[in-house]
Structures are given as structure tokens and as C-alpha cells.
Amino acid sequence: MGCLTACTxxxxxxxxxxxxxxxxxxxxASMANSAIRAVYYQMRTxxxxxxxxxxxxMGLYTDELDYYLLDREEALENYQNHTVQSDDxxxxxxxxxxxxxxxxxxxxITNVESSLDLTLxxxxxxxxxxxxxxxxxxxxxxxxxGDIPYVTETDYLVNRDVKRAPRALVYSHIIRDLNLAVDxxxxxxxxxxxIRPYAAVAEAVLARAYLYSQQWDLxxxxxxxxxxxFGSLEPDLNKVFLKEASGTIWQFKPNADGNNTGEGKRFIxxxxxxxxxxxxxxxxDAFEPGDLRQSSWIKEVSNATNxxxxxxxFKYKExxxxxxxxxxxxxxxxxxLYLIRAEARAHLGDxxxxxxxxxxxxxRAGLNNTxxxxxxxxxxAILQERRVELFTEQGHRWFDLKRMGKAAEILAPIKPNxxxxxxxxxxxxxxxxxxxxxxxxNEGY
Numbered sequence: 319m320g321c322l323t324a325c326t327x328x329x330x331x332x333x334x335x336x337x338x339x340x341x342x343x344x345x346x347a348s349m350a351n352s353a354i355r356a357v358y359y360q361m362r363t364x365x366x367x368x369x370x371x372x373x374x375x376m377g378l379y380t381d382e383l384d385y386y387l388l389d390r391e392e393a394l395e396n397y398q399n400h401t402v403q404s405d406d407x408x409x410x411x412x413x414x415x416x417x418x419x420x421x422x423x424x425x426x427i428t429n430v431e432s433s434l435d436l437t438l439x440x441x442x443x444x445x446x447x448x449x450x451x452x453x454x455x456x457x458x459x460x461x462x463x464g465d466i467p468y469v470t471e472t473d474y475l476v477n478r479d480v481k482r483a484p485r486a487l488v489y490s491h492i493i494r495d496l497n498l499a500v501d502x503x504x505x506x507x508x509x510x511x512x513i514r515p516y517a518a519v520a521e522a523v524l525a526r527a528y529l530y531s532q533q534w535d536l537x538x539x540x541x542x543x544x545x546x547x548f549g550s551l552e553p554d555l556n557k558v559f560l561k562e563a564s565g566t567i568w569q570f571k572p573n574a575d576g577n578n579t580g581e582g583k584r585f586i587x588x589x590x591x592x593x594x595x596x597x598x599x600x601x602x603d604a605f606e607p608g609d610l611r612q613s614s615w616i617k618e619v620s621n622a623t624n625x626x627x628x629x630x631x632f633k634y635k636e637x638x639x640x641x642x643x644x645x646x647x648x649x650x651x652x653x654x655l656y657l658i659r660a661e662a663r664a665h666l667g668d669x670x671x672x673x674x675x676x677x678x679x680x681x682r683a684g685l686n687n688t689x690x691x692x693x694x695x696x697x698x699a700i701l702q703e704r705r706v707e708l709f710t711e712q713g714h715r716w717f718d719l720k721r722m723g724k725a726a727e728i729l730a731p732i733k734p735n736x737x738x739x740x741x742x743x744x745x746x747x748x749x750x751x752x753x754x755x756x757x758x759x760n761e762g763y
Contacts, residue, residue: 383595400740503520697722
């Protein structure tokens with residue numbers, strides 16, 4: 319049974335209203351196109367990579383954001399305070415929405431492969447996109463939850479009893495799917511707006527997967543491939559998050575023209591105290607003197623007497639509608655690929671190459687070249703650059719602290735409830751009840 323039919327899937331959710339039933343799709347490319355576009359709609363509006371996703375929850379979990387609605391949304395307060403439990407609503411949504419989206423793209427793969435009406439070119443495009451989405455979501459899930467199911471089926475009877483796979487095996491599946499996606503996807507962006515995956519998008523996430531799994535030579539080679547294709551960063555920091563910015567690799571288009579981003583809506587405020595989240599002072603103070611990212615990507619708002627000041631992320635400049643959409647939600651940027659290549663090169667002993675990549679990012683921000691020369695110094699410099707370059711984007715700060723072994727060192731002094739078991743989120747209680755094969759629960763929950 320395909321994933322787009324009106325049946326109860328393995329995560330027990332209703333069929334999204336904008337999806338097309340299996341019986342009506344794959345008769346031609348336009349219908350298959352509608353099916354895959356529906357997946358991007360889901361990703362943009364809910365779950366891991368939405369404007370209210372990891373950029374908020376993991377920003378609070380680390381040292382990026384503070385939460386001010388302490389009497390209204392207890393779930394987010396739990397992330398700031400490190401009191402997340404296995405019945406947490408946000409944990410449940412992150413898991414559920416991701417696997418719903420995975421389930422959907424698995425159906426796309428199944429139906430594309432069996433279609434007699436699509437051309438080979440169309441089959442490759444749609445299957446490549448679906449494989450990319452599947453691997454990308456699993457990559458985020460495995461870093462949040464540790465051992466997880468790598469789901470490739472659409473059969474409810476199979477998925478309801480799925481088991482967790484070891485992290486290393488999950489990564490092998492992620493890398494396999496990404497390599498397949500690279501082979502299937504076109505070299506050129508068919509959308510013209512970088513809103514649909516093409517080969518470089520899969521290559522960028524593949525570089526990240528190699529980095530996260532400490533395959534330095536492969537991470538360096540794949541990041542180099544993407545950097546070579548794109549070349550220079552967008553030079554104007556105030557234009558980095560505009561929809562036409564040259565350094566954008568992949569982004570989500572708003573649902574309607576004139577809409578902008580969930581990120582802008584969530585982060586920007588004009589009155590104080592803030593009504594939602596604000597930037598942690600530690601992040602504001604982390605910028606070096608003269609770093610143009612601080613003045614371009616952060617905005618301060620003071621009270622009427624100018625006795626108190628708060629800060630918000632100002633990467634996205636629009637918090638509401640405009641005559642036409644000015645900003646799309648950026649998922650992958652070239653700056654990350656320079657920093658991936660820098661880190662891989664550092665581990666490979668290419669000191670000058672690592673320095674050069676760090677300097678590309680620093681110089682764009684108005685800073686002098688790095689003085690780091692040893693491996694430890696280079697890794698510290700890269701962690702710092704990732705902190706001030708990628709803040710409030712898709713949970714990068716959490717993933718970086720976690721994989722570089724810095725989470726306890728950085729967070730324990732500022733999070734009184736920190737425990738080493740917080741390195742993983744809990745598997746949602748409901749999922750364990752529905753499928754005992756997901757046991758045991760992560761330690762500490």
C-alpha cells in the first residue's frame with residue numbers, strides 16, 4: 319500500500335489535506351511533481367527544519383536563545399531549563415513529523431519506480447529528491463535521538479514493528495541514499511530558485527554526513543566539490559538571506575507570494591520585554607570586535623528608558639508580509655561547506671588549507687585572518703566561526719557541541735539541570751507504547 323492512501327500509517331497521524339491520493343498520481347510528471355512538492359510544504363510548516371523547529375528548540379537547549387513566555391508554553395521552557403521528559407510535546411512532534419515526511423517520500427519512491435507513465439528523466443528527478451529528503455531527515459533524527467529506525471517501507475505492518483538501528487548503520491544508510499540521490503539528480507537547479515534538490519544539495523548534506531561520521535577525506539572531497547561549483551560567498555551580509563543570495567544552496571519558498579519566513583516571524587520583535595524568544599547575551603558577546611555579523615545579523619531593542627536591552631536574530635529582515643516575497647527559508651548555505659572543508663582539512667593535517675577556508679568566512683565578516691595553527695587551535699577556531707556564522711539555523715550549535723565533545727563543558731556552567739544523558743533526547747513515550755521494539759528508552763529518561 320502506498321504512503322499517500324487514506325490509511326493509518328505507522329506513526330498514527332492523519333493524511334495531510336494537501337496530499338494527493340495514490341490512485342491519482344504518477345500518471346504524468348505534473349501529478350508526481352505535486353506529490354513531492356507537498357512534502358516540502360510539510361517540511362516548511364512543521365517539524366525539524368520549519369521556522370519553529372530545531373532553530374528554536376535547540377537554540378534554547380544550548381546557549382543561543384532565552385525564553386520569556388514562562389507562563390504560557392511549558393514545553394519550550396523545558397528546553398531552556400533542560401527538564402525535557404519523554405512525554406514532551408515538542409519531542410513527540412519532532413519525531414512524528416519527521417517520520418510522517420519520511421513515510422510520504424517512501425511512497426513517492428515506491429510509486430515512481432512502479433510507474434509506467436513517467437519518463438526516465440522524471441523518474442530520476444523525483445526518486446532523487448525523495449531519497450535526499452529521506453536521508454536528510456534521518457540525519458537530523460540520528461543526531462537528536464541516537465539509534466533510530468531507518469525507515470524505507472510504506473507497509474504499515476512492517477513499520478509498526480520497526481526496530482532501532484545502531485548509529486553507524488543509520489549513517490551507512492544515509493550515505494548510501496545520498497550517493498544515490500547525487501547520481502539521480504540533475505546538476506542544474508530545475509526550479510530556478512534553488513527550492514528543489516539538485517545534485518549539489520545532496521552533495522552538501524553528504525559532506526555534512528561524512529563530517530559527522532568522521533570520514534575526513536570524504537568530507538573534504540565532497541565539500542570541495544560543492545565549493546568549487548558555487549565559488550564565492552555572497553559578499554553583502556545584509557543580502558545573505560534574500561531569496562536571490564548567491565551563497566544559498568537550498569531554500570524553502572513561502573506558501574504564497576508576499577509571505578516571507580517563519581524564522582523572521584519567530585525571531586523578530588519590536589517591543590520589550592520580548593513576547594517569545596530572544597538572543598542569549600552569551601551569544602551576543604561571543605562576537606569579536608569588528609565582526610560585521612554582529613551588526614548585520616543581530617538587532618537590539620531597548621525599553622523606553624534605555625535601561626534594558628534585548629537582542630534578536632536579524633538574519634531575516636522581514637517578520638510579516640511584503641508586496642512580493644523577499645526572503646525564503648535557507649536550509650543550506652555555502653559558508654557551512656567552507657567550514658566543513660576547513661574542519662576536514664584540519665583533521666587531515668592540511669593546516670594552510672584549513673586556515674584558508676576559515677579566512678574566507680572571517681574576511682567576509684570584516685575580520686583578519688585566523689591565527690590558529692595547531693589542530694586544537696583550528697578546531698576551536700572552527701567551532702567559534704560556526705557559532706557566529708550559523709546561529710539560529712537548524713540546530714547547528716547543538717550538533718556542533720555534541721559531536722565535538724564540548725556540550726558538557728559549555729552547557730553545564732549555564733544549565734543547572736544539565737546531565738550527561740542530555741546528549742540525546744528521549745524517544746517519545748507514545749512511540750514506545752505503540753511499538754515496544756523501540757525500547758530501551760535512551761538513558762536518563
